[in-house]
Amino acid sequence: MNKLQSVLFDLDGTLIDSEYFYFKNWAPILKQEFDLQITYDDWIRDFAGHTLAHNVKRLVEDYGYDTTEEHMWKRTRAAYADSNMSDIELMPFAKDILVYLKANNIRIGLVTSSYRSTVDTVLGKHKLLDYFEFFVTRECVESPKPNPEPYRLALTKLGLAGDSCVAIEDTITGSRSALDAGLQLIAVTKQEVERARLTDVDNIVENLQQAKQLLSDWI
Incomplete structure (x- = not known):
């Protein structure tokens, strides 16, 4: 070079x-919204390192759930605010x-x-x-x-x-x-x-x- x-x-x-931070905020939402229970290994394999749009598309197309990027944006941002991202x-x-x-x-x-x-x-x-x-x-x-x-x-x-x-x-x-x-x-x-x-x-x-x-x- x-x-x-x-x-x-x-x-x-x-x-x-930050990946565990995102996992601990997403996991309860996925459980409440879709009765989908994931482990941290699941998060790393399927969701980590991707955009919100990608993960929502995965939920809709691969898992068959009815949701939107706007809805998941609101849910996740509220969770992040409550969890104090500055930690x-x-x-x-x-x-x-x-x-x-x-x-x-x-x-x-x-x-x-x-x-x-x-x-x-x-x-x-x-x-x-x-x-x-x-x-x-x-x-x-x-x-x-x-x-x-x-x-x-x-x-x-x-x-x-x-x-x-x-x-x-x-x-x-x-x-x-x-x-x-x-x-x-x-x-x-x-x-x-x-x-x-x-x-x-x-x-x-x-x-x-x-x-x-x-x-x-x-x-």
Whole structure:
């Protein structure tokens, strides 16, 4: 690859430990609405890393439930508000990798399917917003991940080619988006079900400390 100039991070499951938060809010709703009982493993396999629209489509088409994106938006947002999203913790080594990249003058962006309000709430609580040059959030694009539009928009903001940028993702959904936009990729996940899906990814590590070690070879 060309000399590394920028690293673009996913948010949920990559920088913040949010998947259990989403599971514990969705599970009671699925039970109340559809009498559907899921485990955390079910959540990781079938719902994690996807947009609300994707998950609602799955409920309608794969499970046969009668619901809408608007209805599930209202139910889930109310649950998130009651659960206090600001309690979500960082993934291990999240701040360390940001500090390291900043110290080495690497440009940092965030590319997420979450909304800006989530970014501001969680990263704001951890005082990490200033590490990022820009944020590509759900409201910035028409087609979210796995479509490459979010990463193409990020490259436009950077004014850089994909081969000088690395995306850090934790799911096949985000990885597909980054690869199709022409970026280099590091996948960071301990989830076996997710690792088995990442067959097109050369660099798969278990945590952000290992990702930082890989990046150090490219700086």
